[in-house]
Amino acid sequence: MSPKWQQKLTTPLKIGSLEVNSRVLQSPLSGVTDLVFRRLVRRYAPESMMYTEMVHASQVYHARELPKIMEVDPNEKPISIQLFDCRPNFLAEAAQKAVEEGADTVDINMGCPVNKITKKGGGSSLLRQPEVAEAIVRNVVEAVSVPVTVKTRIGWDDHEINILEFAQRLEAAGAQMLTLHGRTRAQGYNGAARWEWIKRVKEVLSIPVIANGDIFSVEAALKCLEETGADGVMCSRGTLGYPFLVGEIDHFLKTGQKLKPPTPVDKLLCAREHLQALWEYKGDRGIRQARKHLAWYCKGFPGAVELRNQLTQVKTVEQGVELINQAIGRN
Ligand SMILES: Cc1cc2nc3c(=O)[nH]c(=O)nc-3n(C[C@H](O)[C@H](O)[C@H](O)COP(=O)(O)O)c2cc1C
Structure with missing residues (x-):
């Protein structure tokens, strides 16, 4: 009999009321995961959850026309629209528009390290304002009927790794899933992702925890799932120029067989x-x-x-x- 961490991976991922028949997710990637890219990924991973590029809530709040990056094909499911901002009311309204557009879940970005965004209180700077992060989740949960999820990092820098407390606050506020990129904001995309923190967060939450960071192959995905006990993995840079990756991992988890690599x-x-x-x-x-x-x-x-x-x-x-x-x- 296979170990417990493996058994779970053949069952659907439950995100609140939503059941997703894949434990491998395609991450939001700004400038990359538009409708065209997602269509390519979905060809090989038809059941996986995909994310739009992050959308600024103020581009949506009171906007007459939604930004093109928020566009969703009515046939693409499951799909999440990712939003960023630090104002709970802006995010709540933007989330309603996201649901009208067809989002199966609304994801809030609390991990982006870019200065332009953190200076205005969005992205990973919310790790330093847990009460605002909590208010955002509460407001958005109240505004929409679909599950609300969060994607974040382990902390601001090595001196401020506060993800254990932060994640528990988000769960208490109503978040239905947490995706954790195992790096601090200070790390950017450098150094190895610290999966040990994903394991620790998984141990204290009841909602699904998705592991993110350095998933570049089937082998890396398996190692990460085993080490962290996470409920799924999210692929990011490994999919650049390689929209086959999510499907390759998904296929392996479902069948135990490796697909022939693309020529x-x-x-x-x-x-x-x-x-x-x-x-x-x-x-x-x-x-x-x-x-x-x-x-x-x-x-x-x-x-x-x-x-x-x-x-x-x-x-x-x-x-x-x-x-x-x-x-x-x-x-
Ligand atoms: C080009 C690029 C764009 C990104 N855009 C987003 C984004 O819009 N939203 C988000 O939550 N994360 C974004 N990220 C972060 C990734 O989703 C992911 O968390 C990070 O790359 C770590 O995973 P990896 O080590 O497998 O690449 C971006 C990363 C890259 C490299």
Whole structure:
């Protein structure tokens, strides 16, 4: 018989009233997880929870038109819209709009380390204002009928690792799931994620805890799940140029079998589709945004470096498609 930490992973993830038939989640990634990217990830992980890019609540509060990054395809489920701000009333109204847009859960960002956001009291600076964080959760929970979740870090810096108390306050305020990135704000994205803190938080909460940080492979996901006892894992940078990762881990957890890794041609076909879809969805802005994605896809096959240099300068969709087609012919 498999150990307890493994048995749980074959059952649905329960986020309040919502049941999700996958323990692997695609994280919110600003500038990345738009509708086009999520569609690619979902092809390989149809049952996984996905997140929009973080949306500033004041872009929604009293707005006549919702920001494009909040757009959700009516067919994509389960989907969470992630919001950030530090004003409970703004967030409550934005959360209502998120639900109207089709969000199955509303996630509040309490982890973003970017100065521009923390200076205004949002993102990870809420770790230093637990009473505001608590008020946010209470207000949003009261405003919407869907589960409200939080994504955060372990603390502000090594001197202020307060996640145990912080997480318990969020749970008491009504949060239905916590995703924990195992780094402090001061760490940014550097150094190893400290999964030991995820384990400790899991031990004191009753709501699901999702482990985040350094999940770059099936092996890393298994190690993290075993070490932390977490209820699921969330993939982030490992999905850049690799929308296969969530599906690979999900498949392994469900079947115990490893999928065949994508070939260079599979990756190039995916890159081409990504470029074309971004162009259709966003026009010229989509081409500019596609450049970084295309660069991320160009890894681990002959001629990848040269192709990457060319693709980071593409000006039209035709030019990009032509370069990728030539690479497909060579691989
Ligand atoms: C480009 C980029 C954009 C990100 N945008 C968001 C965001 O919008 N919301 C959020 O909660 N976290 C965001 N994050 C943080 C990730 O979701 C994740 O917590 C972090 O990258 C740690 O996981 P990793 O070590 O597997 O990358 C972002 C990270 C990166 C690299």
